Amino acid sequence: MSKIPALFGSMVFSDAVMKERLPAETYRDMKDAIRENRSLDRSVADIVANAMKDWAVEKGATHYTHWFQPLTGITAEKHDSFISPAPNGGVIMEFSGKELIRGEPDASSFPSGGLRTTFEARGYTAWDPTSPAFIKDGTLCIPTAFCGYGGQALDKKTPLLRSMEAINTQTMRLLRLFGMDCESVTTTVGAEQEYFIIDKEVYEQRKDLIYCGRTLLGALPPKGQELDDHYFGVIKPRVSAFMRELDERLWELGVLAKTEHNEAAPAQHELAPIFSTTNIACDHNQLTMELLKKVADRHGLVCLLHEKPFAGVNGSGKHNNWSLTTSDGINLLNPGKTPADNSLFLLVLCAVIAAVDENQDLLRISVATAGNDHRLGAAEAPPAIVSMFIGDELSGILDAYEQGVDYRSHRAPYMESGVGVLPHFRKDTTDRNRTSPFAFTGNKFEFRMLGSSISIGDPNIVLNTIVAESVRRFADELEGAADFDAAVTEIIRRTVAEHKRIVFNGDGYSAAWEAEAEARGLLNLRSTVDALPHFVDEKNIELFSRHGVFSAEEMHARCDIMLENYSKIVNIEALTLIEMVEKDVYPAVLEYENTLCDAILAKKSTGLPVSVKTESDLLCRISALGDALYEKLGTLKAAEAAAAEKRGDALALALHYRKSVVAAMEALRAVSDELETAIPSEIWPYPSYGDLLFSVK
Ligand code: ADP
Numbered sequence: 059m060s061k062i063p064a065l066f067g068s069m070v071f072s073d074a075v076m077k078e079r080l081p082a083e084t085y086r087d088m089k090d091a092i093r094e095n096r097s098l099d100r101s102v103a104d105i106v107a108n109a110m111k112d113w114a115v116e117k118g119a120t121h122y123t124h125w126f127q128p129l130t131g132i133t134a135e136k137h138d139s140f141i142s143p144a145p146n147g148g149v150i151m152e153f154s155g156k157e158l159i160r161g162e163p164d165a166s167s168f169p170s171g172g173l174r175t176t177f178e179a180r181g182y183t184a185w186d187p188t189s190p191a192f193i194k195d196g197t198l199c200i201p202t203a204f205c206g207y208g209g210q211a212l213d214k215k216t217p218l219l220r221s222m223e224a225i226n227t228q229t230m231r232l233l234r235l236f237g238m239d240c241e242s243v244t245t246t247v248g249a250e251q252e253y254f255i256i257d258k259e260v261y262e263q264r265k266d267l268i269y270c271g272r273t274l275l276g277a278l279p280p281k282g283q284e285l286d287d288h289y290f291g292v293i294k295p296r297v298s299a300f301m302r303e304l305d306e307r308l309w310e311l312g313v314l315a316k317t318e319h320n321e322a323a324p325a326q327h328e329l330a331p332i333f334s335t336t337n338i339a340c341d342h343n344q345l346t347m348e349l350l351k352k353v354a355d356r357h358g359l360v361c362l363l364h365e366k367p368f369a370g371v372n373g374s375g376k377h378n379n380w381s382l383t384t385s386d387g388i389n390l391l392n393p394g395k396t397p398a399d400n401s402l403f404l405l406v407l408c409a410v411i412a413a414v415d416e417n418q419d420l421l422r423i424s425v426a427t428a429g430n431d432h433r434l435g436a437a438e439a440p441p442a443i444v445s446m447f448i449g450d451e452l453s454g455i456l457d458a459y460e461q462g463v464d465y466r467s468h469r470a471p472y473m474e475s476g477v478g479v480l481p482h483f484r485k486d487t488t489d490r491n492r493t494s495p496f497a498f499t500g501n502k503f504e505f506r507m508l509g510s511s512i513s514i515g516d517p518n519i520v521l522n523t524i525v526a527e528s529v530r531r532f533a534d535e536l537e538g539a540a541d542f543d544a545a546v547t548e549i550i551r552r553t554v555a556e557h558k559r560i561v562f563n564g565d566g567y568s569a570a571w572e573a574e575a576e577a578r579g580l581l582n583l584r585s586t587v588d589a590l591p592h593f594v595d596e597k598n599i600e601l602f603s604r605h606g607v608f609s610a611e612e613m614h615a616r617c618d619i620m621l622e623n624y625s626k627i628v629n630i631e632a633l634t635l636i637e638m639v640e641k642d643v644y645p646a647v648l649e650y651e652n653t654l655c656d657a658i659l660a661k662k663s664t665g666l667p668v669s670v671k672t673e674s675d676l677l678c679r680i681s682a683l684g685d686a687l688y689e690k691l692g693t694l695k696a697a698e699a700a701a702a703e704k705r706g707d708a709l710a711l712a713l714h715y716r717k718s719v720v721a722a723m724e725a726l727r728a729v730s731d732e733l734e735t736a737i738p739s740e741i742w743p744y745p746s747y748g749d750l751l752f753s754v755k
């Protein structure tokens with residue numbers, strides 16, 4: 059354990075390494091450029107590049123790559139070696155400022171939603187000096203933004219950085235009004251990551267897991283998660299060895315992996331990092347997802363990041379803990395001891411409340427994927443309805459503002475365990491609410507609707523921009539106010555009156571809430587396809603354009619890409635299911651039918667008065683189910699074929715997949731799962747849910 063401080067960040071070209079390795083003047087220039095938000099001079103970049111290269115080569119690196127996050131939602135890299143021909147015929151290791159600052163990876167096959175066509179394929183990667191370079195698998199990775207020739211964002215990082223600028227600009231206006239003279243405000247994020255770990259041998263026997271990352275078939279095992287014996291349970295030795303190595307690999311890369319524990323479902327786990335600035339948190343979450351998969355593989359395991367790998371078992375999400383911090387380290391969402399008197403905190407809180415209420419659609423869209431559709435609203439994850447939990451104390455304070463009365467605080471009660479030796483401590487003033495999609499948790503908000511496999515880029519682009527917009531309006535009003543304190547009180551009062559419908563402190567999983575939410579006029583965009591088209595609503599285009607986060611063109615492109623992505627995923631799943639049923643399930647059904655026929659004939663041929671009732675009943679049941687399977691398969695194939703007619707219209711196609719194909723897949727699966735319970739395991743072609751969920755020791 060003593061080596062951990064030395065291990066931590068050892069593969070990162072961190073601030074400390076830069077300070078040590080760069081000439082003092084270059085280091086200062088670089089820090090100034092970052093602080094002043096301007097790009098670096100070429101001569102300075104040359105020096106930084108050379109120092110980076112020397113450091114990387116000492117650590118054994120031979121290649122470098124511009125590491126970027128295209129709209130596929132994962133990361134991309136194209137490796138170049140450092141070698142350059144030397145005049146004497148040998149080679150030298152070289153890396154110039156030009157190579158550091160800018161790359162032209164071509165990369166024309168990434169989704170661009172028509173922002174660039176492949177024949178005019180210029181796409182550029184541009185160094186993001188706010189996220190440190192690192193070495194991974196012998197390659198120096200330089201975090202970059204990816205843009206088209208005209209500067210259009212083709213990735214998740216560019217708009218994220220723009221949104222961070224937007225919220226910085228607006229919040230600084232507010233802070234100046236409060237007489238605070240910090241340099242900047244940044245958003246901070248800690249992304250808790252859920253995942254499943256299963257045995258690789260079992261995984262390799264399932265086409266659905268290999269092609270789709272989730273099971274498309276599978277009857278429930280006799281034991282699921284009902285005993286809650288996995289949640290926070292003792293970690294199994296193989297998983298524990300995997301986690302230990304994972305931590306070390308993450309620490310080397312400077313990822314602050316902090317806690318790991320078993321989650322609710324069997325084979326499900328969670329990793330929580332210590333929070334950092336949003337941009338770095340986003341890069342680190344991508345690295346975490348990549349390493350989860352790689353390290354699992356080295357241990358004969360497979361990490362499933364899909365939102366719903368197993369039907370009937372809890373799926374996986376990501377919790378995006380989000381807050382705002384000044385460059386002096388003040389957390390603007392920290393209520394302090396007396397929140398009722400902390401008007402800056404209350405204003406920021408109100409900015410978030412207004413933002414969430416006005417932009418329920420955008421928050422829902424930012425987590426909309428085919429995989430997440432299986433989770434949201436399924437009594438294991440928040441509903442598809444966006445609401446906020448702020449707890450009783452803050453609700454009480456805001457109510458008092460709305461009614462114009464003084465708030466009387468209730469001191470937090472002492473914890474009474476009934477055991478004298480246990481420590482005596484004050485309880486938190488409110489308990490947690492685990493069912494809320496957007497919960498205030500003491501000094502940050504926790505957005506809990508994210509699916510486990512997505513980039514946290516999109517939700518944070520939305521969060522930063524929508525809060526920037528409400529802060530902008532508050533700042534406009536306060537800058538022009540004659541009586542500042544009265545104006546602050548009025549903004550808080552009005553925000554509560556206008557937006558309190560979004561606050562819900564009760565059980566978000568209950569059916570009653572769905573009805574109440576409807577009565578309150580809250581949106582309920584049940585599926586991805588219901589949600590996505592709203593991305594390009596007039597209100598949203600105006601919002602993102604105003605803050606310079608997306609142009610209308612970029613938004614239309616993104617909307618098309620998201621819709622196409624949905625259709626592609628469902629299409630792959632449907633084709634995989636068809637293949638599994640035709641090639642594996644059907645033959646198993648026929649084989650069992652033959653076995654039963656043979657048994658009946660064999661018994662009858664003895665001429666003895668033996669009953670063939672069991673065999674006959676079984677045969678009739680299997681045969682009827684086989685017919686049903688055949689019919690449902692036909693429906694799915696017809697639905698798949700009909701998709702061809704909708705090509706060319708992204709929305710019509712996605713709607714078709716959602717309405718016809720997904721439904722046909724579910725119907726087919728139901729019959730197959732029933733057959734699985736009736737057919738002997740030696741004949742059934744796939745490992746069962748029991749094998750998948752309980753085989754890692
Ligand atoms: P919990 O509230 O779930 O008990 P923690 O307080 O440890 O647990 O926080 C959970 C996650 O929230 C962690 O990833 C943590 O780093 C992150 N977090 C804590 N404070 C902040 C903050 N100010 N901004 C963003 N994320 C934060």
Ligand code: MG
Pocket residue numbers: 250377504
């Ligand atoms: Mg959490």
